[in-house]
Amino acid sequence: MRxxxxxxxxxxxxxxxxxxxxxxxERLDPVLYEYVTANFRxxxxxxxxxxxxxxxxxxxDTLLEALILLTAIIGMLQFLPGYHGDDGIDDTGDRDxxxxx
Amino acid sequence: MSDMSELSEPSTxxxxxxxxxxxxxxxxxxxxxxNGHYTPGGGFQGGATLASVFIARYVxxxxxxxxxxxxxxxxxxxxxxxxxxxxxxxxxxxxxxHPEYQIAYLTLMDILIGxxxxxxxxxxxxxFAFFRGVGKSWR
Numbered sequence: 001m002r003x004x005x006x007x008x009x010x011x012x013x014x015x016x017x018x019x020x021x022x023x024x025x026e027r028l029d030p031v032l033y034e035y036v037t038a039n040f041r042x043x044x045x046x047x048x049x050x051x052x053x054x055x056x057x058x059x060x061d062t063l064l065e066a067l068i069l070l071t072a073i074i075g076m077l078q079f080l081p082g083y084h085g086d087d088g089i090d091d092t093g094d095r096d097x098x099x100x101x
Numbered sequence: 102m103s104d105m106s107e108l109s110e111p112s113t114x115x116x117x118x119x120x121x122x123x124x125x126x127x128x129x130x131x132x133x134x135x136n137g138h139y140t141p142g143g144g145f146q147g148g149a150t151l152a153s154v155f156i157a158r159y160v161x162x163x164x165x166x167x168x169x170x171x172x173x174x175x176x177x178x179x180x181x182x183x184x185x186x187x188x189x190x191x192x193x194x195x196x197x198x199h200p201e202y203q204i205a206y207l208t209l210m211d212i213l214i215g216x217x218x219x220x221x222x223x224x225x226x227x228x229f230a231f232f233r234g235v236g237k238s239w240r
Contacts, residue, residue, distance in 0.1 A: 045203040046138035054143065055210050056196075059187045065145070066183050066214060069221045073173065080228050 116161045126154050134215035138207040144214025151219035152226060159230050169227045172220050179217035186210055 040052035054062050133140075134147030155167075186209060190196050196206045 043197070044207070045200055046207055048138050048140065048143075050141070051138040051143055051207060051211070055138070055207050056191065059191055062210075062214065063184060063187065066180055066217055069218060070177065070180050073176070073221050073224050076225060076228060077169070077173065080232060 111161045111163075119157045119161045123154065123157065126150065126157065130154070130215070130219070134211050135208060137211035137215075138204070144211045145218050147211070148215040148218025148220075149222060151215065152222035155223040156226055159226065163230075165231050167227060169224050172227070173224050176217055176220040176224060179213055179220065183210070183213050183217055186213060 036053065036057065037049060040049050040057075041047065044052040044056040046052040046055070130147045130150035130153075132147075133142035133150055134144060137143035137147065186206075190202075190206055196203055
């Protein structure tokens with residue numbers, strides 16, 4: 001029963017997303033696109049438009065991307081047990097480097 | 102470690118080929134990072150390439166002599182520098198007012214992001230590679 005409900009929900013979401021993305025007829029002027037592609041070389045002196053956007057126009061995006069990577073690693077270090085020691089419970093204690101046997 | 106004896110020895114072909122490829126992987130990674138503002142690429146892609154150096158090292162030489170706390174500490178240091186760089190250089194308008202420093206700024210940020218991503222992915226690889234099963238050590 002849960003799988004049938006899940007299938008209906010998935011189908012409904014698919015139809016809604018498809019309808020929204022296909023049937024909309026709003027057209028925005030490409031102001032920012034034209035500005036960036038015309039001026040990124042003079043503004044940032046980078047010859048790669050992606051680097052210009054990532055490192056100058058949208059620097060917050062890059063900062064938070066790096067922060068997301070750190071968050072993922074912190075969560076993984078928290079929930080995976082350590083590998084030093086035989087019991088594996090106390091992974092904060094005596095870590096002698098290992099690898100010397 | 103005692104479990105190392107249970108692992109099969111890497112073959113000679115793998116060891117030799119990875120040893121030959123080792124400096125080229127490093128060179129490609131740093132090339133992608135440093136040329137990030139000229140060619141497609143940048144810090145994230147080059148960092149992933151640098152992390153593959155540690156993967157190759159683990160494939161041919163599975164010894165746990167790298168502490169992931171140390172690597173994680175360096176990664177956090179580079180993240181702090183990544184946050185500090187734009188705050189001091191970009192958001193104050195220094196880089197946009199002095200166009201002669203823009204190339205240096207882009208290269209610096211690419212190198213910092215590349216090292217941070219490379220070290221972070223290395224932490225992930227080490228933690229999963231040295232993970233000792235589920236039954237005995239899962240809390």
